[in-house]
Amino acid sequence: MSKVFKWLLIGFLVLALVFAGVFLLSPSARKSAQIKALDKIGDVAIKRMASDPSAEGSVAADFINIPIEARELSEGIFQATGVANAHLITTSEGNVLFDTGLSTQVPKQMKALKPHLGGENLSHIILSHSHADHMGGTKFWQETDTEIVTHQEYEEEQRYLTELQPYFWGRNRTLFPFMPETPPKLGLIAYGGVEPTITVRNGEPYKFAQGGVDFEIYALPGAEGADNIVLWLPQKKILFSGDFFGPLFPQFPNVFTMRGEKIRKPVEYANSLDVIIGLDPDMIVPSHKSPITDKSVIQSGLVKMRDATRYVHDAVIAGMNGGKSMEQLMVDITLPPELALPQEHGRVSWAVKSIWEYYATWFHFDKTTELYPVSQDTVHADLVALAGEDKMVIQARDYMDDGTPLKALHILDILGGDGGTEALILREAALEELLVKAKATHNNSYEIYWLNYKIRDVQAKLSAQTSENAE
Ligand SMILES: [Zn+2]
16 A cells, blocks of 8 residues: 555545534534644645645645645735635625635645634625636535635536536546545535525626725636626725636736636636726736736736637637638637737637637538548448557658658547557657657647646556566
């Protein structure tokens, strides 16, 4: 049994025992017992990640290594740092939270924020959206009279994310192999189950004043899902943006997610950016990483993100109307120099594909077979028999030599995942070449996660073949 697994097992045993015992306790004692158990689980998860070589150097590992502590962003406004930040806005008539972090980090974030609560009750929890890293602490923080404020679409997003949890978990674990094998299912830690008491609709901001502080909540669809809201404090001109901008600012938006969530809407996103430009924030506080306080960076970044999104969108529309193929548009559409933005999270060519499929869905009006459930894979073995595996490997190598690793991969895909040693070595070389190119161009973290996953897979097959040959 590996060390990591042992920690994990001990963590879950402790949790199971605590959960078995807590049913005899009062609700508040039960909650604090669960928080204690959760803290242990969180420590186990961090140790697991820190010791897994596949996490090394990845963006995800950077996030998990962010120390959890409270910092004061402005008078009476505190941020608990972590994988995702939780924010506390204090007032003399009750406190407000914006986002509640990842469940495994809740105990430490609560501990960091508690000294600043000032004995006030928690009047509102505002959730930027339904992703697990933004609502994990909600059930732990929630008091009897706490209002839970979300977008009107929150419950629908939470529903599909809950119902498809095994599918998402499997995909996430493929990209982030250091994650636990199964999602946490026990008690308050389990994903979902948040019941909003106040919902915000698109175009109808929800406003309230409390202890002299004005709160304005705007529904801004089109970003990470359909249920994004942001919190605006007009007196201080601070915008709490959740994941509206993603983990970087500015950047080309992620209107596509490799995890396989629902389509994101580019026109709505650009319109939502217009709303923020109108607010003219002095400080943007995203729920990942640090606040942005440079006014000129904020102003130029907002305009560039809006214009770049519209530029790509309009170029896809023009291309569709002009009869160009989706693949051609993925090559043709690039950002002009004045709109150049980092593509470490969102990528222009993937946005092109997303926008195309957002409008046209999956039928590309091309191959008849697209309409039926018999895929091209079903005749690959025939093609291999006709061409001969040796010739196909030679062809793949020629493509590699020509600097076209993607064509090499197409040939190798027809050959099938398991091919001979030579095919596997070529496949690894093609993937490595793509990885080098990915790092040298946009350094897109999802592209890198995916290529690393495929490289690990080939390497495992290669070493299985080597040990078979040795026997
Ligand atoms: Zn997030």
